[in-house]
Amino acid sequence: MDAYGDLQSGRLGPLGELNLPPGPVVTVCGVGRTAAIATDLLRAKGVEALTLDGGMRSWSLAWNTAQTTISGCEVVQVRRTGKGCLSYIVESQSEAVVIDASVDPDVYVRLLRERGWRLVAVADTHIHADHLSRSRLLSDQEGVDVWLPTQDRAQYPFRPVADGDRIAFGSTALVAMRTPGHTQESTTYLLDRAAAFTGDTLFLNSVGRPDLDGGTHQELASRARLLHMSVRHLLQLPYAAEVFPGHVSEPIPFDRRMLGRTVGTIRDTLALARLEEAAFVQAVLARIPPNPPNHSRIVELNERGEVPGDPSELEAGANRCAVV
Ligand SMILES: [Fe+2]
Structure with missing residues (x-):
């Protein structure tokens, strides 16, 4: 589902219909900004929500x-x-x-x-x-x-x-x-x-x-x-x-x-x-x-045997070492 449009207009949209499990919810997006909006909106509904700093890199x-x-x-x-x-x-x-x-x-x-x-x-x-x-x-x-x-x-x-x-x-x-x-x-x-x-x-x-x-x-x-x-x-x-x-x-x-x-x-x-x-x-x-x-x-x-200072860019994306 695409939640971005709604969130950026200040609405939970499809996220509001999710059947969330008990316990805290962590929101993640590309860089963390839209996820922070989702967190605020979820909290307003009484959900214990947290944003992952650093988005997809983290x-x-x-x-x-x-x-x-x-x-x-x-x-x-x-x-x-x-x-x-x-x-x-x-x-x-x-x-x-x-x-x-x-x-x-x-x-x-x-x-x-x-x-x-x-x-x-x-x-x-x-x-x-x-x-x-x-x-x-x-x-x-x-x-x-x-x-x-x-x-x-x-x-x-x-x-x-x-x-x-x-x-x-x-x-x-x-x-x-x-x-x-x-x-x-x-x-x-x-x-x-x-x-x-x-x-x-x-x-x-x-x-x-x-x-x-x-x-x-x-x-x-x-x-x-x-x-x-x-x-x-x-x-x-x-x-x-x-x-x-x-x-x-x-x-x-x-x-x-x-x-x-x-x-x-x-x-x-x-x-x-x-x-x-x-x-x-x-x-x-x-x-x-x-x-x-x-x-x-x-x-x-x-x-x-080298690892660059920030490996997240190079390592972006899912694993693809298996046949599908
Ligand atoms: Fe491998």
């Missing part, structure tokens, strides 16, 4: 968390509400690893301190194309190593991760499983075969797109075949293993509920994953969405 950076226990380890999911990026803090015996850091390093530092955990490693599942990785910043700030899947693109010091490598923390380790396809280096981190941090290889209801590195139709098809093999491998994990992906395609509610799905549920519900290789390749290549905005610039910065 929305792109807003975050919330959910937490669960898996195999005796704590897993905190740190979610960029508007953009759908999911990152993780995984803890064993008060030692923690951060996977796919996508919000300001200070957020992870605060969440770690609040829980009394010590950061021992930062890892990325792949070189991201839809948001700027904060992993290098976080690792520099906290004086720990950043682990990246082996590749020759990143231009800063990192610990290379090969298939089967272990990132040890507490009494356990994340075990790397190479899952190429979305990108050549894409890697899944397994926690006790009970949780799989799949990056952009396998999502809750889709698979990663194989085209962001560019190339001919043949090259894309060969990456789609790799993706098919990787998804097959992942779906051979135990039925009850939890899949925790690198993003979701909808805004994330502030509900503290983990976004994850068991391997069994994905096997049963994701028709794409049941296709034989040729049909899978055809389906994936037919369902590639437009490129994420600024993706070549984002990849370039991620290869250099």
Whole structure:
């Protein structure tokens, strides 16, 4: 619905007809001005309303968390509400690893301190194309190593991760499983075969797109075949293993509920994953969405491990690393 015209004329318009849930309402618009009008009008009706300062830029950076226990380890999911990026803090015996850091390093530092955990490693599942990785910043700030899947693109010091490598923390380790396809280096981190941090290889209801590195139709098809093999491998994990992906395609509610799905549920519900290789390749290549905005610039910065002062312009727009 379009509420702008009414709001700018001082009327709630369609907003007045919304069945609002209990609790405070936060209004957001492009820069924050129309949202402030909506807030005033909602308050006049007795609704507890607040305006998000900074409009959509702030929305792109807003975050919330959910937490669960898996195999005796704590897993905190740190979610960029508007953009759908999911990152993780995984803890064993008060030692923690951060996977796919996508919000300001200070957020992870605060969440770690609040829980009394010590950061021992930062890892990325792949070189991201839809948001700027904060992993290098976080690792520099906290004086720990950043682990990246082996590749020759990143231009800063990192610990290379090969298939089967272990990132040890507490009494356990994340075990790397190479899952190429979305990108050549894409890697899944397994926690006790009970949780799989799949990056952009396998999502809750889709698979990663194989085209962001560019190339001919043949090259894309060969990456789609790799993706098919990787998804097959992942779906051979135990039925009850939890899949925790690198993003979701909808805004994330502030509900503290983990976004994850068991391997069994994905096997049963994701028709794409049941296709034989040729049909899978055809389906994936037919369902590639437009490129994420600024993706070549984002990849370039991620290869250099740099984050500009204000990343919100570059990162504007939804995630587009999944086939649709
Ligand atoms: Fe990606």
